[in-house]
Amino acid sequence: MIDPSRKEKKKLNVSFSSDTKNDSRDSSRNVSFDHPTFDTSFDSAVLQYSADNGSWDGNLFANDDPFLTETDAMDRFSPQQISQVNESVSIKIEERLSIFFDQMSSSPTCRVVGSIGIIPKPDMPDAFCLTVRDKRGHIEQYEPSKVCRNVTGSLVHLALEPEDQIFQISLNKPEAMDAPLIRYYCVPQLTPMPMLLKSKVQRTGMQCQVGIRIRANPKNKRPLEKMVIMMVIPPDINGNSAVMSRKGGLWDDLKRILSWTNDKLHAGEFIDIRAQFQCADLGAEATTTLPILVRCDGRSLFSRIEFSTENSDNSTRPVKLYADQKSRVLYRKV
Known part of the structure; x- marks a missing residue:
């Protein structure tokens, strides 16, 4: 139960003021963020971390405040x-x-x-x-x-x-x-476009490399919080063999999902993730799609x-x- 007498209160604009001076900071504009380029080169030197086994706890980011x-x-x-x-x-x-x-x-x-x-x-x-x-x-x-x-x-x-x-x-x-x-x-x-998600998949022989970049819109008024990044791994790729550039990856063998978490992403900040997997050799013409879901919370309507x-x-x-x-x-x- 929430006590309205709590001291930590801030004014909410419910008096219907006509102030529009901040309208230019509308995150629904400029979905390219003026920086459409994404470094998709793969450097094996940054792949330092292996994924832990387990399933992601949905209660980790419960909103209790x-x-x-x-x-x-x-x-x-x-x-x-x-x-x-x-x-x-x-x-x-x-x-x-x-x-x-x-x-x-x-x-x-x-x-x-x-x-x-x-x-x-x-x-x-x-x-x-x-x-x-x-x-x-x-x-x-x-x-x-x-x-x-x-x-x-x-x-x-x-x-x-x-x-x-x-x-x-x-x-x-x-x-x-x-x-x-x-x-x-x-x-x-x-x-509205509070963030952009770019990805690239490169498959060579028995090796599959993935690059992900998530960038918060520079015009966001508040940070994106409690972020979860989930990538679905197809059966022909060994998810348990993943080596990554970002620490904290979690591999769920039952759901075949590789996930990461991030507490807060401020306006203009970005997250880069590189991952490499062992996979079956499907030939030079093989193409792979890895669905990605990003979930996060905010405080703006x-x-x-x-x-x-x-x-x-x-x-x-x-x-x-x-x-x-x-x-x-x-x-x-x-």
Whole structure:
């Protein structure tokens, strides 16, 4: 359970400010990062490490310390309203970016989906209104749950922006705690690219060499965290024979996956991995594809949507709002 009284709080921009001075730092632009070259030469001198046997522990990167923020929506209420506000709600906003790139495509395909859920805590109100502002028009569709009702049309007297949506959320039902309150799907035109993944496979006789480079977008505002890099090894390649340039590789013989982890990758930083395997000699015309999946977490919302509880209807009261936002990136290359 998360205590909203924690001291480590930062302001979340839910007052719908019109400040756009940082819009130029949009990671959906310039997918080449102005540095498209990748050193694909293979130097056996850097291959110093062997893989350990075992399976990757999915709990290793569990998110147990959310970034809790307190909104400044209270500044929008009158003194009479503030005197009545003694309740608060905590919500969690999670976005998932899926990136898929294959050898036949010149550019990857992207999809962003998100969810808004409640963080259970004592003394929550029976209901409250949540305003979602999508001032960049990135949301294609909202999918409210059974405990959530879109009341935007009944609040025409409010000075809302065209893309504003107001949802009345009932918290006195058990199902409000079990699933996301709202799911939303972003437009296909939203193509954020927080990182680039380049790879090369070279097969000669009974030897297969692989080069991987992962580079964080220099325009990322926050680092990519808790990164896992997984490479699928086909049956004709001996994954247990891997020697690598990067320490910490883990070989899972059952799933035939070679994986590495990285705690944090800051804007503009990159990871280079070289690996060499023993393999069957399939002749000079043999080609090999090694699917690669990179998974990591972030603290920025790709949709740039904002939240507020400053609007309410006749059946709800103003509440304090706390928000935990995070994102996950799944980058797959085949």
